[in-house]
Amino acid sequence: VISLPTEVDGHRIRVGCDVVPFADVQNSLAAFGDGYLRKVFTTSEIDDCQGSNRAHGLAARFAAKEAVIKVFAEPDMAFPWREIEVTRDGPLPLLRLSGSLAERAQQQGWRSSSLSLSHSDCHAMAVVLVVCGAPESD
Amino acid sequence: VIQKKIRDVLVAHGRMAVNAGEVDDQADLYDLGLTSHASVDVMLALEDAFDIEFPDEVLKKSTFASVRNIEQVIQDLVKAVA
Numbered sequence: 001v002i003s004l005p006t007e008v009d010g011h012r013i014r015v016g017c018d019v020v021p022f023a024d025v026q027n028s029l030a031a032f033g034d035g036y037l038r039k040v041f042t043t044s045e046i047d048d049c050q051g052s053n054r055a056h057g058l059a060a061r062f063a064a065k066e067a068v069i070k071v072f073a074e075p076d077m078a079f080p081w082r083e084i085e086v087t088r089d090g091p092l093p094l095l096r097l098s099g100s101l102a103e104r105a106q107q108q109g110w111r112s113s114s115l116s117l118s119h120s121d122c123h124a125m126a127v128v129l130v131v132c133g134a135p136e137s138d
Numbered sequence: 139v140i141q142k143k144i145r146d147v148l149v150a151h152g153r154m155a156v157n158a159g160e161v162d163d164q165a166d167l168y169d170l171g172l173t174s175h176a177s178v179d180v181m182l183a184l185e186d187a188f189d190i191e192f193p194d195e196v197l198k199k200s201t202f203a204s205v206r207n208i209e210q211v212i213q214d215l216v217k218a219v220a
Contacts, residue, residue, distance in 0.1 A: 018174070020175055024153075024173070024175045024176065025175070027179070028175070028178065028179050028182075031151070031179060031182075031183075032179065032182045032183075035182055035185075036178065036179075036182060039178065039181075039182065040178060062175060066174050066175075069174075069199075075198070075199045075200060076198060076199075076200055077198065078194055078195045078196065078197050078198050079197055079198065079199075080194040080197050081178075081197070083194075099194075100194070
């Protein structure tokens with residue numbers, strides 16, 4: 001029996017994942033339209049998700065936001081979805097945090113992140129990996 | 139009256155496997171099948187039903203974890219508006 005370490009060389013690795021059905025996003029768009037978009041997505045994300053695959057892109061971005069929330073591992077923390085943004089660097093999706101979540105990530109010692117998005121014919125999924133150094137002392 | 143409106147919204151938008159009209163007001167809605175994405179719909183429908191807006195600071199998992207929790211947050215928001 002071995003007890004696996006929770007950190008390597010002083011760095012903790014955190015992982016979050018989530019799956020979102022396209023149909024859920026399509027239903028939200030049909031029921032709440034712009035109200036849904038404005039509550040959850042940044043202007044840039046809305047601009048990036050246009051055309052016939054709009055629900056696919058939005059579902060993947062929502063999955064990424066929920067995956068990030070799981071990485072924080074603080075259920076009583078407020079998570080304004082718009083403070084978590086998926087951007088692109090060529091083919092690579094990237095994460096950008098702002099506001100209270102950017103501050104909290106800094107306090108938790110987040111150093112770098114990696115985001116992977118995928119989808120099947122009916123679901124989108126996201127995996128987020130974050131490397132943390134020492135958390136800031138309070 | 140507040141709980142009745144909350145339950146009506148959960149039935150319409152919660153997409154849970156159980157009848158939200160009859161669940162215990164302290165039952166864990168996530169355990170009963172409420173997903174994070176469905177909680178967005180529930181929040182938007184509650185904003186319409188009560189003519190309120192959920193500010194960023196109440197966008198917590200725990201806010202939507204039970205009928206009782208939702209009721210408490212709405213009561214506070216309605217009071218703040220009045």
